[in-house]
Amino acid sequence: MNRLKEHRTALVLLAVSLVFLLTGTLLRGEHEVVLEKAIRICLECIGIG
Amino acid sequence: MDKKKHGAKTHHTTQKKRHAIQLVWALLTNSYLTGFLYGKIYTGKLKQLCVPGLNCYSCPGALGSCPIGALQAVLGSRNFKFSFYLAGFFLLIGALMGRFVCGFLCPFGLIQELLHKIPFFKKIRYVPGEKVLVKLKYLILLIFVILLPLYAVDILGQGSPWFCKLICPAGTLEGGLPLVFLNEALQNTIGFLYAWKNAILILTILASILIYRPFCKFICPLGAIYSFFNRVAIFRHRVDPKRCTECRLCAHICPMNVNPAKNPNSAECIRCGACIKACPAQALSHTFTKRTEISSHTTSSAPLPPSSNGY
Numbered sequence: 001m002n003r004l005k006e007h008r009t010a011l012v013l014l015a016v017s018l019v020f021l022l023t024g025t026l027l028r029g030e031h032e033v034v035l036e037k038a039i040r041i042c043l044e045c046i047g048i049g
Numbered sequence: 050m051d052k053k054k055h056g057a058k059t060h061h062t063t064q065k066k067r068h069a070i071q072l073v074w075a076l077l078t079n080s081y082l083t084g085f086l087y088g089k090i091y092t093g094k095l096k097q098l099c100v101p102g103l104n105c106y107s108c109p110g111a112l113g114s115c116p117i118g119a120l121q122a123v124l125g126s127r128n129f130k131f132s133f134y135l136a137g138f139f140l141l142i143g144a145l146m147g148r149f150v151c152g153f154l155c156p157f158g159l160i161q162e163l164l165h166k167i168p169f170f171k172k173i174r175y176v177p178g179e180k181v182l183v184k185l186k187y188l189i190l191l192i193f194v195i196l197l198p199l200y201a202v203d204i205l206g207q208g209s210p211w212f213c214k215l216i217c218p219a220g221t222l223e224g225g226l227p228l229v230f231l232n233e234a235l236q237n238t239i240g241f242l243y244a245w246k247n248a249i250l251i252l253t254i255l256a257s258i259l260i261y262r263p264f265c266k267f268i269c270p271l272g273a274i275y276s277f278f279n280r281v282a283i284f285r286h287r288v289d290p291k292r293c294t295e296c297r298l299c300a301h302i303c304p305m306n307v308n309p310a311k312n313p314n315s316a317e318c319i320r321c322g323a324c325i326k327a328c329p330a331q332a333l334s335h336t337f338t339k340r341t342e343i344s345s346h347t348t349s350s351a352p353l354p355p356s357s358n359g360y
Contacts, residue, residue, distance in 0.1 A: 006336070009281040010144040017140035024134025030123050031134055035097035037122035038106040038114040041090055041235075044214035045107045045118060046225035047246035048238050 060302060063326045067153060068162070074102075075156035079223075084109030088231025090224075099135070101142045102155030103271050105217070107224035109231070117194060117271050118213055118220075125198035125208030143278030147285065151265055151272050152319035157219040158265055164257035173259045175306060182267050183317060189216065190270035212270060214242070218250040219264075261304040265319065276316035284320070285336050286313035292332035299324035299333060309333055 004011070024030040043049055078100050081091040090109055100113040116138060123132040142150060151158050165172075176182060193216060198208035213220050225246060229235045256263040265272050279285065286309060293310050300308040302323050307315040309324040313333065325333045 007283050010283045013140050013144035013278075013281065017137045017144060020133045020137025020140060022137075024132060024137055028129065028133060030129060030132055031097040033123050033126050033129070034099070034114050034119040034134070035094070038096040038119070039090070039092040041228060042105075042107045042118065042210065042213065042220070042224070044210050045105055045217065045220035046228055046235075047214075047221055047243040048225075048235060049214075049240065049242045 071159040079110035081110045101150040103157045103219050105220040105223040121198045121210035127206040147279040147282035148275045149320040152321045161257040161262045167258045185267050186273040190273045194270045218253040221246040221250040280314045288313045289332045292330045298327050302327040
């Protein structure tokens with residue numbers, strides 16, 4: 001019980017994080033934007049422009 | 050054995066173990082060897098997942114995405130003005146471990162630490178104005194990672210990853226140098242921006258030899274995000290005021306210039322664990338260790354000289 005009390009803020013944040021992750025992936029498909037960007041060489045990142 | 054000598058020896062052993070973890074993690078998350086051989090990048094589904102540390106997704110070996118690059122990609126896209134996916138990711142990692150990521154799971158942090166091991170006659174322990182300069186990373190996060198990708202958009206409504214484009218030396222080192230070296234088509238396209246980014250990289254390398262993790266201290270927007278969680282994360286440090294003798298050994302050994310006895314969960318703490326190992330009174334611990342009763346012990350109240358902190 002003490003452990004739960006000690007970490008209650010973190011546990012609330014973890015619960016919110018799961019809701020956000022599910023919203024971002026299942027409802028909005030944001031992970032596809034990330035994938036699309038990450039599988040092409042990012043010219044800005046490597047300094048080409 | 051003298052307590053200070055014992056403390057220094059334990060400290061070096063702990064840091065070696067940490068460097069081993071950093072190295073294994075960096076190799077695991079950058080293990081697409083074909084990329085290094087042919088100057089290409091990994092294009093599999095794993096890249097929709099982010100790694101916790103700063104790790105350019107255009108590194109030929111990268112198997113996952115850089116969370117800062119991913120955040121700019123989503124914010125800069127036409128369809129989204131807020132990223133639930135990345136906000137959720139930062140909340141998840143932050144709530145679990147805060148800046149533990151910086152100390153253990155960031156390849157660019159490891160590179161800076163290794164550079165700092167290069168001997169130089171005068172290392173800089175405190176940068177003038179350091180207390181103000183450490184706030185710079187929050188400004189960089191706000192301007193280059195959030196506001197510019199959101200509002201500096203082209204006619205199609207798409208923003209650029211401004212932090213990656215203008216600042217990030219990790220992208221130049223992990224992506225720019227190997228890809229341009231291995232890819233002839235890219236060699237023909239380099240210009241001012243490439244020179245600018247290489248200049249920033251050289252500056253970062255030189256600064257890292259003199260200063261412990263200068264990029265992490267002053268620039269890194271990812272460290273800035275995780276720093277908000279240091280006080281509440283499940284993995285955090287704690288100090289037992291009954292045991293603390295205020296000898297300040299922990300403050301002297303801390304490479305991030307934190308005073309762990311006063312503020313064990315400082316936003317600047319990267320959880321390297323040096324203070325915990327150095328404490329002769331065992332007053333410092335983390336949330337994954339069991340609290341033990343105070344046993345009879347003697348402590349040295351004399352602080353270490355600044356040069357003996359091992360950094």
